[in-house]
């Protein structure tokens with residue numbers, strides 16, 4: 001099956017009270033592990049690519065070529081969207097030209113008027129090509145930004161302004177952050193989420209920073225309109241731990257254990273296990 005826009009899978013998820021996972025990819029192993037798990041569990045899936053990861057993988061065209069090749073060679077039949085994560089305006093245009101089926105334009109660092117203007121332009125372009133578009137209101141920070149205690153909360157009125165532009169899905173800060181949550185994290189602001197959902201109606205909401213949010217909070221967020229949850233760091237930790245174990249056990253020095261196909265296998269399997277756990281938690285299993 002060819003790449004699809006994320007619109008239909010997220011509309012179904014919002015109506016069915018479950019969420020589709022966005023799992024960020026970094027290389028061939030990551031991509032293969034996520035696609036095979038989605039197929040095995042009959043779940044829709046969104047492959048996330050940050051601008052940095054796109055550069056690392058030799059550009060968006062390389063990513064599109066790799067993903068399209070895998071969809072065919074692995075006989076993937078579940079809906080798969082290839083999505084730019086936290087894109088700039090120019091990055092979004094480059095991904096649209098390269099063949100991505102979905103983009104995020106993160107204008108949350110601009111004043112709201114500029115965010116609205118740039119988002120609106122991109123909505124027009126995406127609509128004409130059948131590509132889904134995610135916008136962001138209320139910056140979602142991360143460890144690197146020195147966030148302590150609580151992430152930013154978006155203004156529900158601004159969320160409605162962006163939603164009314166016709167975006168496919170909306171990321172709004174509700175106290176969530178990227179990366180590891182600090183010990184004194186205040187948790188998700190369900191009050192904010194509820195207010196946003198009431199203003200934006202059927203709009204699928206996106207929860208960034210899915211790593212480390214307790215399961216009961218994830219479930220409550222889904223019940224309040226979150227239909228897409230981004231997971232990145234958790235797959236990185238799973239890969240790191242499994243790779244470390246392989247090397248610490250000296251397996252890379254035994255027989256042909258140095259073969260990259262063997263060296264990277266435990267990490268790849270660990271990503272599969274992480275993705276499976278998340279898809280079960282999000283409720284997307286069997287929803288393809």
Ligand SMILES: [Zn+2]
Pocket residue numbers: 086140178208209230
């Ligand atoms: Zn994010």
